[in-house]
Amino acid sequence: MIHFDKLKIPLEGKKIEFTEGRLSIPDNPIIPFIEGDGVGPEIMKVTRKVLDVAINKAYKGKKKIVWLEIYAGEKAEKKYGEFLPQDTLEAIKYFIVGIKGPLTTPIGGGYRSLNVVLRKTLDLYACIRPVRYIPGVPSPVVHPEKMNIVIFRENTEDVYAGIEWPKGSTEAEKLISYLKEEFKVKIREDSGIGIKPISETGSKRLVRKAIKYAIDKGHQSVTLVHKGNIMKFTEGAFKDWGYEVAKEEFGDKTITEEELGRKYEGRLPQGKLLIKDRVADSMFQQVLIRTDEYDVVALTNLNGDYLSDACAAQIGGLGMAPGANVGDYIALFEATHGTAPKYAGQDKVNPSSLILSGVMMLEYLGWQEAGDLIWKSMVKTIKERKVTYDLARLMEGIEPVKCSKFGEAIIERMK
Secondary structure: OOOOOOOOOOOOOEOOEEEOOEEEOOOOEEEEEEOOOOOHHHHHHHHHHHHHHHHHHHHOOOOOOEEEEOOOOHHHHHHHOOOOOHHHHHHHHHHOEEEEOOOOOOOOOOOOOHHHHHHHHOOOOEEEEEEEOOOOOOOOOOOHHHOEEEEEEEOOOHHHHOOEEOOOOHHHHHHHHHHHHHHOOOOOOOOOEEOOOOOHHHHHHHHHHHHHHHHHHOOOEEEEEEOOOOOOOOHHHHHHHHHHHHHHHHOOOEEEHHHHHHHHOOOOOOOOEEEEEEEHHHHHHHHHHOHHHOOEEEEOHHHHHHHHHHHHHHOOOHHHOEEEEEOOOOEEEEEOOOOOHHHOOOOOOOOHHHHHHHHHHHHHHOOHHHHHHHHHHHHHHHHOOOOOHHHHOOOOOOOOOOHHHHHHHHHHOOO
16 A cells, blocks of 8 residues: 555545556545635535435445545645645555546746646646537527537647746747757747647647547547648647557548548448548637537647637536546546636535536546436436526526535436
8 A cells, every 4th residue: 555644545445456458446446536726625525425426326335436535725735835745646646536626826836737737747648628518508609509529638738838938038048049040040039938849749649549539439530620731840740640640550440531532422431430630720610610510629738728618618618618637547537617716615606517527537437327317417407497606697587506506406306
C-alpha cells in the first residue's frame, strides 16, 4: 500500500488496477474526489448522492463507490499549506479514476491554473467533452437537438504549454534578435513572445484516442479541426498526423472523404468510420448550420477550447456540459464551469455539469446501466420544468429549485 502524508485510505474499498492494457474494476472501487472551491462543495455533495443512489438501484446493492476525499485549492491550502499537495497527485495516480469540482487559481501561488498543473503533471492529454442536448433546456438556437458531438481536445501543448515572455523582457529581446539575425524574421520590438509547440507524439496520441473511442462507441465520423491553411507546420501537421494515424493504425476500419466520394458515391459503408477535416473558423459555422453532420471531433488545444464552449452554448451553457481529462488510462472527471464564488453557500447553482461528468465516469468504469439511469432521470426532471435558477430565468413562469432539490428530483425519478 502506498503511503500518504495526510490521507486516510478507506478499509472497505479496493483500488482499480491497470493490467495488460485494460482497467480492472472491482465492485467497490475507491474513487478520490476533490470538492473544489466556491460552489464546489455544494455540487459535489449533490453529485455523489445522485451517483450513489443510481449505482445502488442499477445493481441492487452489489456495486458501490467508496469515496476518498483528496484536496486541492483553498481547502488544500488550509490542510497542507499549499494549493496542490503531493498527496493529491499521488492519490489520483494510484487510484486511477477521480472526480473534481471547480478550482480557483491562487493569486501569487505560482500557478497559472491548478487545472492545468493537474493535467500536465498527470499527463492527462485528452480533454473529452460530450455535448448533448436535453429537451426543455433553453437554447439560443432553433434546433439544439441536432447538437450531439464528443470533443477531443489536446490538453498539454499549443497555448497550454505556457511558453511565453513579456514585452521588454531579456528573454523576449533575445528571441526577437535571434529570429531576426538567423531567420530574417521581423517582429516588432515591443512584442510579447509565445511559442506554440504541436508535436507528432501529442497529436497522434490524441487522435488515436478519439478514433478508438469512435469505433468502440459506434460513431460514424471523426473530424480533425485545424488552422492548417495558415499555420502549416503546427496546425496543418496536426491534420496530417491525424490522417496518418487513421491510415496506418485503423486502415481497415476508416475511410477519408475523398474515398467516400470516389469509391462509395458518398454513402458510408457499414462498419466504416469516416475521417475528415475542417478549418477551424469554418467549423464554427458548421456546428451552427450543419450541426448534425459532426460526431466525434479532434482538435488542437486552443481551437478545442473555443469550440467546446461554443457548442456548450447551444445546449444551455457550461452548466449543462460535462468533461473529463484522460491520459493513457488515468482519468479525472470535472465540472467544466468556474467556482462562482458569489453563489457559494447559497444552495443555488446548477449541479448538472458535475453530475453529467459523473455519468461519464460511470461509463468509464463500465457501469453504463447506472449512467443511463441518471441521464434518463435528468431528462425527466428537466422535462417537468424542475430546474435551477440559471435555466429558470430563461423560462417563463418557472420557480427555480435549489441545487440540493434538483438532485433530489433526479433521484425521485429513477426507476
